[in-house]
Amino acid sequence: ETGVTQTPRHLVMGMTNKKSLKCEQHLGHNAMYWYKQSAKKPLELMFVYNFKEQTENNSVPSRFSPECPNSSHLFLHLHTLQPEDSALYLCASSQERDGSGANVLTFGAGSRLTVL
Amino acid sequence: AQSVTQLDSHVSVSEGTPVLLRCNYSSSYSPSLFWYVQHPNKGLQLLLKYTSAATLVKGINGFEAEFKKSETSFHLTKPSAHMSDAAEYFCVVSDSGGYNKLIFGAGTRLAVHP
Numbered sequence: 001e002t003g004v005t006q007t008p009r010h011l012v013m014g015m016t017n018k019k020s021l022k023c024e025q026h027l028g029h030n031a032m033y034w035y036k037q038s039a040k041k042p043l044e045l046m047f048v049y050n051f052k053e054q055t056e057n058n059s060v061p062s063r064f065s066p067e068c069p070n071s072s073h074l075f076l077h078l079h080t081l082q083p084e085d086s087a088l089y090l091c092a093s094s095q096e097r098d099g100s101g102a103n104v105l106t107f108g109a110g111s112r113l114t115v116l
Numbered sequence: 117a118q119s120v121t122q123l124d125s126h127v128s129v130s131e132g133t134p135v136l137l138r139c140n141y142s143s144s145y146s147p148s149l150f151w152y153v154q155h156p157n158k159g160l161q162l163l164l165k166y167t168s169a170a171t172l173v174k175g176i177n178g179f180e181a182e183f184k185k186s187e188t189s190f191h192l193t194k195p196s197a198h199m200s201d202a203a204e205y206f207c208v209v210s211d212s213g214g215y216n217k218l219i220f221g222a223g224t225r226l227a228v229h230p
Contacts, residue, residue, distance in 0.1 A: 002159060043206070043220040090159055103148070103210055103218065107159030 003027040006091050006108035013081065014116050021076040021111045023091030031096050032074040033105065034066060037088040049074060050096060081115045088112050118143045120209045122221035130229050135179075135194040137224045139207030142188060149190045150208040151181055154223075160206065166190065177201070202228045 004025045013019050025032065034046040048056035049068040063085075065077040074091055092105040123138040141147060148167045152160040164175025171183040177200075181192045190207060207221040 002161070004159070006159075040222075042222045045218070092159075104150070104162055104165060105160070105218070107152075107161070109157070109159045 002106050002108065004091055004093055004106050004108035006089075006111050008111060009109065010112045010114075012114045012116065013078065015081060015083075017081075018077070018079045020078065021089055021091075021113075023074040023076075023108055025072055025074075025091075025093040025106070027093055027095075027106060029093035029095045029106070030071055031094045032068060032071070033092040033094075034074065034076050035090040035092065037090055037110070039087075043090070047076075078113070081113075083115050086113055086115045118145075118147065118209045118217070118219045120207050120219050120221040122205075122207050122224045124224050125222065126225050126227070128227040128229065129197045131199055132196050135192070135197045135201065135226065137192040137205050137207075137226065139190045139192065139221060140188055141190060141207070141209045143209055148210040149181075149183060150210070150218075151175065151179070151190075151192050152206045152208060153203050154206065155203045163192070163205075197226075197228045199228050199230070202226055 007022045031050045033048050036044045036046055045058050046060045047066040063080050067075040088110045090110045091108040094103055094105050119142045121140045129135055146168055150165045151163040153163050154160045163179050164173045164181055166173045166183045174180045179194045181190050183190055204223045204225050206223050209219050210217055
C-alpha cells in the first residue's frame with residue numbers, strides 16, 4: 001500500500017449512468033491530483049487541488065466533476081460519459097515543496113473505468 | 117516549454133543482463149527529473165529523482181540514472197535485470213517551481229526473459 005487508496009478498482013458504467021471515483025490519502029499531503037491514463041498515450045493531468053482549492057483544470061469536459069471536501073479526500077464524479085472516456089484514472093498526492101525542490105507524487109493503484 | 121521523449125516504447129532483455137531505458141528532455145529551466153515505474157494493475161511508484169545535486173542518482177531496486185545536461189538526457193540503467201523488473205517505466209520532467217507541472221513521457225515497457 002502506498003498510502004493513497006482508490007475505490008472502486010474497477011467500474012463499468014453505461015453512458016447515462018452517474019458514478020463516482022473516490023481517493024483517500026493517509027500521508028498528510030496538501031495537494032491531490034487526478035490523472036487519466038489511456039492506452040498508448042502519456043498520462044494526462046486532469047485536476048489539481050492544493051489545500052482543498054482547485055488550482056488546475058486541464059480543459060477537462062464538464063462530464064467529469066471533481067470534489068475535494070478536505071485535504072485527505074478527493075472524488076471524481078462521472079456523468080454521461082463517452083466510450084472514449086474508458087481509461088485508468090489515477091489519483092496522486094504530494095506535499096508541495098518537499099524540501100528538495102522536486103515534486104514527488106504518490107499514486108494510488110487506479111480505478112479502471114469502462115464506459116459501454 | 118518542457119517536454120520529455122522516451123526513445124523506446126519497448127525494451128526486451130534477458131535476466132541478468134544490463135538494462136538501459138533512454139530519456140531525453142527539453143526544459144527552459146533547471147529541471148527536476150524523475151523515473152517512475154508501473155507494474156501491472158498498480159499505480160506509479162517513484163524510482164529516483166534528480167534535483168540539481170549529484171548528476172548520478174541512485175534509486176530503489178538497483179536502478180540509477182545519470183543527468184547529462186550537454187546531451188539533455190536522463191537515461192535509466194541497471195547492471196543486471198531481474199524478472200520482477202518487468203513493468204512500464206516513465207520518465208518525467210518538472211519545472212523548477214510548479215508543484216503540478218509534471219510532464220510524463222509516453223512510457224517504455226520493459227520485458228525480462230529467463
